[in-house]
Amino acid sequence: MSxxxxxxxxxxxxxxxxxxxxxxxxxxxxxxxxxxxxxxxSPVKGCMVIRPYGYSIWENIQKILDTEFxxxxxxxxxxxxxxxxxxxxKEAEHVEGFAPEVAWVTHxxxxxxxEKLAIRPTSETIIGYMFAxxxxxxxxxxxxxxxxxNVMRWEKVTRPFLRTTExxxxxxxxxxxxxxxxxxxxxxxxxVYQDFxxxxxxxxxxxxxxxxxxxxxxxxxxxxxxxxxxxxQALQSGTSHDLGQNFANAFDVQFLDSDGTHKHVWSTSWxxxxxxxGALIMVHGDDKGLRLPPRVAPIQAVVIPIxxxxxxxxxxxxxxxxxxxxxxxGLRVECDDRDGYRPGWKYSEYEMKGVPLRVEIGAKDMExxxxxxxxxxxxxxxxxxxxxxxxxxxxxxxxxxxxxxxQAKEILDTKTFRANSFEEFVDVIKVKHGMADLCxxxxxxxxxxxxxxxxxxxxxxxxxxxxxNCVCCGKPAKHRVFVARSY
Amino acid sequence: MSxxxxxxxxxxxxxxxxxxxxxxxxxxxxxxxxxxxxxxxSPVKGCMVIRPYGYSIWENIQKILDTEFxxxxxxxxxxxxxxxxxxxxKEAEHVEGFAPEVAWVTHxxxxxxxEKLAIRPTSETIIGYMFAxxxxxxxxxxxxxxxxxNVMRWEKVTRPFLRTTExxxxxxxxxxxxxxxxxxxxxxxxxVYQDFxxxxxxxxxxxxxxxxxxxxxxxxxxxxxxxxxxxxQALQSGTSHDLGQNFANAFDVQFLDSDGTHKHVWSTSWxxxxxxxGALIMVHGDDKGLRLPPRVAPIQAVVIPIxxxxxxxxxxxxxxxxxxxxxxxGLRVECDDRDGYRPGWKYSEYEMKGVPLRVEIGAKDMExxxxxxxxxxxxxxxxxxxxxxxxxxxxxxxxxxxxxxxQAKEILDTKTFRANSFEEFVDVIKVKHGMADLCxxxxxxxxxxxxxxxxxxxxxxxxxxxxxNCVCCGKPAKHRVFVARSY
Numbered sequence: 001m002s003x004x005x006x007x008x009x010x011x012x013x014x015x016x017x018x019x020x021x022x023x024x025x026x027x028x029x030x031x032x033x034x035x036x037x038x039x040x041x042s043p044v045k046g047c048m049v050i051r052p053y054g055y056s057i058w059e060n061i062q063k064i065l066d067t068e069f070x071x072x073x074x075x076x077x078x079x080x081x082x083x084x085x086x087x088x089x090k091e092a093e094h095v096e097g098f099a100p101e102v103a104w105v106t107h108x109x110x111x112x113x114x115e116k117l118a119i120r121p122t123s124e125t126i127i128g129y130m131f132a133x134x135x136x137x138x139x140x141x142x143x144x145x146x147x148x149x150n151v152m153r154w155e156k157v158t159r160p161f162l163r164t165t166e167x168x169x170x171x172x173x174x175x176x177x178x179x180x181x182x183x184x185x186x187x188x189x190x191x192v193y194q195d196f197x198x199x200x201x202x203x204x205x206x207x208x209x210x211x212x213x214x215x216x217x218x219x220x221x222x223x224x225x226x227x228x229x230x231x232x233q234a235l236q237s238g239t240s241h242d243l244g245q246n247f248a249n250a251f252d253v254q255f256l257d258s259d260g261t262h263k264h265v266w267s268t269s270w271x272x273x274x275x276x277x278g279a280l281i282m283v284h285g286d287d288k289g290l291r292l293p294p295r296v297a298p299i300q301a302v303v304i305p306i307x308x309x310x311x312x313x314x315x316x317x318x319x320x321x322x323x324x325x326x327x328x329x330g331l332r333v334e335c336d337d338r339d340g341y342r343p344g345w346k347y348s349e350y351e352m353k354g355v356p357l358r359v360e361i362g363a364k365d366m367e368x369x370x371x372x373x374x375x376x377x378x379x380x381x382x383x384x385x386x387x388x389x390x391x392x393x394x395x396x397x398x399x400x401x402x403x404x405x406x407q408a409k410e411i412l413d414t415k416t417f418r419a420n421s422f423e424e425f426v427d428v429i430k431v432k433h434g435m436a437d438l439c440x441x442x443x444x445x446x447x448x449x450x451x452x453x454x455x456x457x458x459x460x461x462x463x464x465x466x467x468x469n470c471v472c473c474g475k476p477a478k479h480r481v482f483v484a485r486s487y
Numbered sequence: 488m489s490x491x492x493x494x495x496x497x498x499x500x501x502x503x504x505x506x507x508x509x510x511x512x513x514x515x516x517x518x519x520x521x522x523x524x525x526x527x528x529s530p531v532k533g534c535m536v537i538r539p540y541g542y543s544i545w546e547n548i549q550k551i552l553d554t555e556f557x558x559x560x561x562x563x564x565x566x567x568x569x570x571x572x573x574x575x576x577k578e579a580e581h582v583e584g585f586a587p588e589v590a591w592v593t594h595x596x597x598x599x600x601x602e603k604l605a606i607r608p609t610s611e612t613i614i615g616y617m618f619a620x621x622x623x624x625x626x627x628x629x630x631x632x633x634x635x636x637n638v639m640r641w642e643k644v645t646r647p648f649l650r651t652t653e654x655x656x657x658x659x660x661x662x663x664x665x666x667x668x669x670x671x672x673x674x675x676x677x678x679v680y681q682d683f684x685x686x687x688x689x690x691x692x693x694x695x696x697x698x699x700x701x702x703x704x705x706x707x708x709x710x711x712x713x714x715x716x717x718x719x720q721a722l723q724s725g726t727s728h729d730l731g732q733n734f735a736n737a738f739d740v741q742f743l744d745s746d747g748t749h750k751h752v753w754s755t756s757w758x759x760x761x762x763x764x765g766a767l768i769m770v771h772g773d774d775k776g777l778r779l780p781p782r783v784a785p786i787q788a789v790v791i792p793i794x795x796x797x798x799x800x801x802x803x804x805x806x807x808x809x810x811x812x813x814x815x816x817g818l819r820v821e822c823d824d825r826d827g828y829r830p831g832w833k834y835s836e837y838e839m840k841g842v843p844l845r846v847e848i849g850a851k852d853m854e855x856x857x858x859x860x861x862x863x864x865x866x867x868x869x870x871x872x873x874x875x876x877x878x879x880x881x882x883x884x885x886x887x888x889x890x891x892x893x894q895a896k897e898i899l900d901t902k903t904f905r906a907n908s909f910e911e912f913v914d915v916i917k918v919k920h921g922m923a924d925l926c927x928x929x930x931x932x933x934x935x936x937x938x939x940x941x942x943x944x945x946x947x948x949x950x951x952x953x954x955x956n957c958v959c960c961g962k963p964a965k966h967r968v969f970v971a972r973s974y
Contacts (some may be wrong), residue, residue: 027500040617044567045606049617052562052632059563074540080531081568081653082590102567103595105606108652110587117531119568119592119606130527130536145539149639150568154596165595167570224624239963356933418636462929 004363018352020287029159032098032281036290039160046158046165050274053268053353054161056298057277058168062148064200064271064296065170067184068192074144074172082117087125090250096123097217101153103165105377115293117443118151122439124218124243124269128251130480135175135265138257142185143175151273162487163237169273177254177264179244182266184244189270191288193238201276202293202405203227203283205237206435207296208460208481213444216269220244226459226482228412229282232433234459234484237279258346278487283383290354294397295405300327301393302350306343306362320359322371322389329390329396351376356400357393377403416482420473425483429454435464435484439477441470457485505839507774512718514831516646523777523839526647530952531587533645540840543785544764545655549635551687552657555679558717559938561631561659562853566613568637569604574612581611584704588640590652606639609707609729611756614660615738621666622752625744629672638760648765649722649974653768656760662740662752664729673729675687676757677710680725688763689780689892690770691899692724693922693969695947700931703756707731713946713969715899716769719920721946721971724766727757758816765974770895775842778864780891781884788813788880789837790822793830793849806848809858809876813846816877816883838863839911841885844880864890867971903969909958912970916941924949926964928957943970 033039038054050058050166050314066076082105088095121125132144172189176182190207197203215222219241222395226234227233248252248264257263262302284291295301303326305312305319316337323335334355336346341359350358360372371389373382377400384392419425419436428436438456440446449472450456459482466477499596505518508955511513518527525541537545553563569592575582585608592604607613617628630927639653659676664667677694684690692712702709703719706728713721735751771778781787786818790813792799792806803824810822823833837845847859858876864887871879902921906912915923927933927945935961953964 040620042613043616044569044613046566047569049567050565052564054566056562058565075543077546077653078537078543080529080534080536081639082531082534084530100597103592103604105590107603108590108592109643116594117590126529126531129530133527152568156596168565175615370652406557 004142014333016288018289021230021285022287024066024396025229025282028287029162029282032285032289032352033160036354037288038277041160046106046155047162047209048158048160050168054277057280057292057296058274060199060296061276062170065192065196066146066148067110068196069146069172071186072144074146074174077145077147078149078270079120079123079130079147081120083120083126084124085116085118087129088118089248090125091218095248098122098153101155103152105397120149121151121153123147123149123151123171124173124247124267125251128247128253128267131173131175131267132251132253133266133380135253135255138177138255141175141177141255141265142181144172144185145174146170146172158276159487161274161281163197165339169271170457171269171271174268176265177255177257177265179266181297182244182268183242184372186221186223186240187266187268189268190238190240193225193240193270193272197225197227197237197276198405200293200295201280202276202295202401202408203237203279203407204409206412206416206460206462208462209483210239210460211444211447212457217240218243218246220246224460227279227283228415228435228484229279229487230411230415232415232429232435232484234482234486235275235279235282235436236486237276238270238272242268242269243267252393260311273338283411284404285354288348289352290351292354292356293402294315294356294401297354297356298332298414299334299350299353299355300332300397301357301359302355303359303361304343304346305335305337306365308358311363312389315363315366317363318366322361322386325390326393329394331393346372357396359389359393364449367370375400392421419471419483420468424448425471429452429456429483429485435459435482437464437480437482438471439468439475440479440481441465441475442478443470443473443475446470446472450483454485456485458483459486492715495851500778500946505774505776508717508772509774512716512769515772515774516769517775519772519839520647523841525777526763528647530545531652533642535645535647535651536889537655540785541764543781544783545676547759547785548687548763549657552679552683553572553633555683556633556657558845559631559675559679561633561661564632566607566610566617566632566634568607568907569852570607570610570613572603572605574616575605577612578705578733580733581705581737585609585640588642590639590641607636608638608640609640609756610634610636610658611734612738612876615740615754616652618660618662618735618752618754619738619740621881622740622742622776622964625742626818628662628664628742628752629668631659631672632661633657633659637749646765646974648761648768650762651831652686656758657802659759661674661755664742664744664750664752665720666753669731670757671709672755673710673727673757676755677725677727680712680727680757684712684724684763685758685892686769686887687780687782688816689782689895690724690766691890691892693899693903693949695969697726697947697950698931698934698945698968700934701945703728705730705733707733713920714766714770715902716766716972716974717898719902719916719922719923719971721969722762722766722769723946723973724763725757725759728755730754730756735811770898772892775835777838778891779841781843781888784841784843785819786837786840786842787819787884788844788846790820790846790848791830791833791837792822792824793852794848798850802848802850802853803969805853809848809873813880816881818853818880822831834861837888841899844883846876846880864894881912906958906970907955912937912958913941916943916970916972920952922946922969924937924951924967925958927966927968928953928954928960928962929965930962932955932961933957933959937970941972945970946973
């Protein structure tokens with residue numbers, strides 16, 4: 001059982017109702033983030049504080065991903081926060097894409113700097129520079145490095161987790177002998193992200209290649225996982241980039257191949273960030289607050305004693321015993337036996353925090369050797385023999401995990417609409433508030449029109465059959481794509 | 488077994504001898520850091536790259552400390568990297584102490600900022616501001632938060648790990664109802680640091696209160712753990728601060744106490760950084776490279792097959808089997824069965840990396856059902872029955888851990904000298920290159936003279952008996968203190 005002093009000290013404020021999700025999802029989101037103590041606004045414009053409850057979700061995410069990265073042969077390292085201005089200008093597309101978002105350090109140690117330094121918006125440039133120092137021979141390849149770090153991209157409009165000027169992420173950077181091997185890495189890591197988000201976060205995705213307009217600045221191709229929020233807006237939730245030899249050329253990362261010639265490496269990068277926690281809140285939450293998938297929930301079950309004036313000690317002791325048994329069974333558990341808070345108040349509190357399972361124990365339950373289990377996802381209430389508690393709780397963890405995914409999948413499916421004409425496309429975005437699946441000629445002019453007319457962008461190419469002409473210009477289609485508004 | 492591609496691809500360079508430690512410890516240190524691939528210089532002045540091998544030591548450090556912090560009821564959170572200038576000026580001593588070292592962000596998103604923002608040198612101010620938002624009642628206390636983060640302090644002279652402009656650390660921040668409780672937290676965390684550094688890093692320490700001159704800018708009192716390097720210079724290795732109500736006053740962090748009155752909280756902060764890895768290298772390393780204590784060594788044992796032209800497959804297979812058995816026994820193991828590198832070359836490589844135990848297996852050993860174990864700390868070579876390998880390896884981990892501590896303790900003891908006069912003090916610092924244990928009157932004038940005459944500072948007060956007058960002015964002594972030069 002973790003001891004989260006700060007989290008448990010609920011102020012009365014958190015008991016006020018949140019704005020209903022169906023009424024105003026934007027206000028609902030902010031209410032839940034603040035009342036569940038996931039994050040708070042900071043005095044620095046665009047930057048948030050990740051509070052302990054939100055941060056422990058990030059820690060669970062880190063544990064799962066880090067284990068998988070290492071299993072696949074990556075090692076962690078740490079590169080400087082600050083990047084010289086001259087580094088950005090070495091890769092033309094990269095500087096064009098990132099320069100407008102950069103925060104600049106101009107003074108340090110009481111003096112003006114000779115060259116201003118960017119707070120990293122991403123680290124391809126400085127890592128490219130180091131790779132050039134480290135790589136000599138084909139024997140040094142592949143190099144597979146990951147970094148857990150903070151990055152900064154200046155944003156005009158921000159929202160906790162979903163879009164913040166500073167955010168936490170991991171960025172993987174690899175260098176390979178051949179393009180083929182690099183491309184394999186790109187797709188492997190895309191699949192790692194997809195499996196993690198669908199399996200552990202219970203968020204269904206569409207995945208695929210980005211259009212050239214939407215790709216990472218400096219990449220040959222970007223692949224993305226995209227989640228659909230209940231309001232029909234897509235959220236780019238992780239990306240994997242085929243950087244080709246662009247950064248290898250810019251930073252002269254060469255190796256001596258076995259044929260005796262010098263060649264430039266092929267590189268990749270891939271990242272997922274605290275933004276995904278925004279998706280987690282958006283996709284699963286309801287009018288009572290968060291609903292967290294058990295695999296990443298900081299508290300998987302909470303035991304709450306139902307205490308009257310008499311017999312409180314025995315019931316509290318029983319509650320602590322049940323919590324210990326659940327912890328021994330491998331669950332992350334808390335027992336809330338605090339005085340001065342009614343059980344109903346506590347129920348609301350842990351519902352707000354999205355704790356998957358509530359265990360209630362009162363005098364009558366003790367008499368009957370039973371406990372009451374309440375699922376957060378469905379609200380279902382079950383009285384079960386005390387002896388079956390651990391087994392039932394473990395089974396329910398799996399059922400809740402699956403249940404959340406299933407519900408979210410239904411939203412994704414019912415919000416994705418085939419659009420066979422531009423009118424249908426506009427209807428999907430503006431009236432149905434969904435994501436359009438349509439045929440596209442591949443020209444940026446048509447892509448620009450998606451944006452200009454309804455503010456939608458191509459989220460990714462999909463692999464479905466091209467069975468019509470471009471909905472925009474009527475010319476033969478090259479791709480079938482998902483188009484939606486996005487966060 | 489971890490798959491550290493990047494680490495294992497040793498270039499021939501790393502086989503060159505390092506500068507002997509006794510000859511020039513400063514060059515020796517740099518040689519070892521680079522050749523063991525712990526860290527590398529970056530293109531950003533004063534900032535280093537922590538390479539995978541160095542970073543995995545940091546990960547081991549994080550795991551041990553994070554577990555202990557949580558066991559004691561702390562939770563992790565994340566606060567913004569950037570701190571508004573106005574925040575620093577709220578605590579007068581704090582701004583005076585840190586302003587000269589700050590890096591300033593003046594431009595973001597293509598515009599000049601209205602207020603410049605500091606890259607955090609430490610986070611008391613912004614966390615104080617948030618505590619004021621979060622704390623209402625005595626029921627909200629204590630708040631016990633920790634943050635793993637990067638910080639930046641502009642430095643003129645830098646060395647990898649020991650002194651870098653950017654470094655990684657953890658900073659704990661707590662708020663309490665009473666000064667007594669805060670002081671208990673300060674001492675608890677100092678003890679956590681001491682136990683960790685002595686037990687896990689095998690570095691013996693002296694610990695105690697800092698002088699008022701040397702305390703943290705803004706604290707009432709600072710407590711420190713100090714390690715002594717083989718050249719007689721001390722290294723401040725972790726600090727725990729009693730902040731009193733200084734930051735609570737500056738940021739108006741109040742709570743409603745049970746007596747119905749509003750009071751300011753009492754706060755603490757404490758931190759340990761990647762600097763400690765510098766101490767680890769300095770204290771234990773020898774002319775062959777690193778010597779890592781098993782508890783934090785990324786690789787605890789390496790298995791190296793001794794392969795001739797014939798029978799290579801069988802020996803390599805045996806080596807992999809031995810490695811697997813050691814891994815199953817709970818050790819962090821690698822098997823280096825690469826072609827194209829002689830066994831002797833590999834021995835040097837893993838000696839440089841400080842791997843505590845080497846397991847050699849050749850054709851003769853296989854015939855005799857034995858393995859050869861070689862200790863990194865002593866060089867001792869043992870032939871033991873193969874069946875006893877795991878048990879022996881596990882026992883040796885403990886012996887090597889103890890052995891390294893014992894050696895380092897001898898250095899600390901033989902380098903610490905009692906000084907009964909100013910002349911003896913000067914002799915200790917300048918001739919004996921050690922740390923002086925002396926009586927001091929408590930006046931800053933005398934403290935300043937330690938610095939002015941031989942560049943030494945009071946590292947900490949100690950609890951030994953005051954049995955003389957101040958070595959400097961001859962007045963009655965108030966404290967007995969350790970004085971040394973420092974990194």
